[in-house]
Amino acid sequence: MNNDFRSYMHEKTGSVGTWRPLHALAAIFLSALFSPVQMIAADLKPETIQAWNEYIRAAEERNLKHVSQGTPFLAIDALPGEASKLRQGDIIASPAAPNVPVKVPAGLIHDWIGAIFIPNAALRDVLQVVRDYGQYKTVYHPNVVSAEPLETAEWEDRFSMVVMNKSFFAKSALDSDYHSTFTRLDAQRWYSVSETTRVQEVAEYGGPSPHVLPQDHGTGIIWRLYSTARYQERDGGVYVELEAIALSRDIPGSLRWLVEPIVRRVSRSSLVVSLQETADAVRSSANIISRSPENPRCSAANCTAEAKLNGTAVGPSANPLASSVAGQGMHP
Numbered sequence: 001m002n003n004d005f006r007s008y009m010h011e012k013t014g015s016v017g018t019w020r021p022l023h024a025l026a027a028i029f030l031s032a033l034f035s036p037v038q039m040i041a042a043d044l045k046p047e048t049i050q051a052w053n054e055y056i057r058a059a060e061e062r063n064l065k066h067v068s069q070g071t072p073f074l075a076i077d078a079l080p081g082e083a084s085k086l087r088q089g090d091i092i093a094s095p096a097a098p099n100v101p102v103k104v105p106a107g108l109i110h111d112w113i114g115a116i117f118i119p120n121a122a123l124r125d126v127l128q129v130v131r132d133y134g135q136y137k138t139v140y141h142p143n144v145v146s147a148e149p150l151e152t153a154e155w156e157d158r159f160s161m162v163v164m165n166k167s168f169f170a171k172s173a174l175d176s177d178y179h180s181t182f183t184r185l186d187a188q189r190w191y192s193v194s195e196t197t198r199v200q201e202v203a204e205y206g207g208p209s210p211h212v213l214p215q216d217h218g219t220g221i222i223w224r225l226y227s228t229a230r231y232q233e234r235d236g237g238v239y240v241e242l243e244a245i246a247l248s249r250d251i252p253g254s255l256r257w258l259v260e261p262i263v264r265r266v267s268r269s270s271l272v273v274s275l276q277e278t279a280d281a282v283r284s285s286a287n288i289i290s291r292s293p294e295n296p297r298c299s300a301a302n303c304t305a306e307a308k309l310n311g312t313a314v315g316p317s318a319n320p321l322a323s324s325v326a327g328q329g330m331h332p
Helices: 003-007 022-034 046-066 082-087 123-130 133-139 253-283 303-308 320-327
Strands: 009-012 090-095 102-104 107-119 144-152 156-163 172-184 189-203 224-234 237-248
Touching: 046 102, 046 107, 046 189, 046 224, 046 237, 082 090, 082 107, 082 237, 090 253, 107 253, 123 189, 123 224, 123 237, 123 253, 133 144, 133 156, 237 253
Parallel strands: none
Antiparallel strands: 009 090, 090 107, 102 107, 107 237, 144 156, 156 172, 172 189, 189 224, 224 237
16 A cells, blocks of 8 residues: 555544535546636547556556455555544545656546545445435535436446536536446445546536537546545444546646646545535435434334345345455455
């Protein structure tokens, strides 16, 4: 694990404000980041895509280590005292490496990791919020202006979303499609992977003549998005650990010295907000509010149903990927 994890900034959960969707975090903070800069339209270059693909392959390998036997599932568990800080109400947020954003040919890769603990929650509570795409517009208002599921199944989803930050980028939005997969390792541990399959900029959004630009063409605020989330139920709640990775165009050389510190500050703040507001959505659910004292894993009204329900969001694994992981001896 990267030693930079020790330099995580801890923030109290009451210090942040607006809703931001977990899987669209990068879209929001990059929109805010580049809005003060006059960006000339550009095309995504093949060498930039190649560098991105190589970076994501390395990220996938890191994630597989977290689900391997003998390796901590949560990165926080490799550092003494980190889980305790989360249980006390802190939110952890940090760049994944000291050199973030990572410079690649004609682009930048933004890679941030964060974690939060949601007390009195069960895994099903968290997954229901994360996978309820039809509610994103309401829950994550005003940043998400529209969202809808395209295709849902037990272990993978496809959904679309239009993201805009009205405070900074009132005349542009990002219209994207996402593919998310969910893997159950055991009764207490799940992880999900989400990535964009289409990203298009909507120019003059909210104006008299909005129009969608071709894929891989535009201001380059975001070219690609990828995120990994790990969920573990223990200690009377659920730990959520998120790594959000985004590809954007490069910052103009004359502005890099000024903008890069802002990149890090805005990225950290947005990650904290995303985790905080996702936790708030979970806490406000009926299952959390009416948690049964006799069985804190389910609501008072649904304990009997919980004992019978093993399908839908948190059922026993029929996922080939989860099955193959279990077959390799990856047990708690």
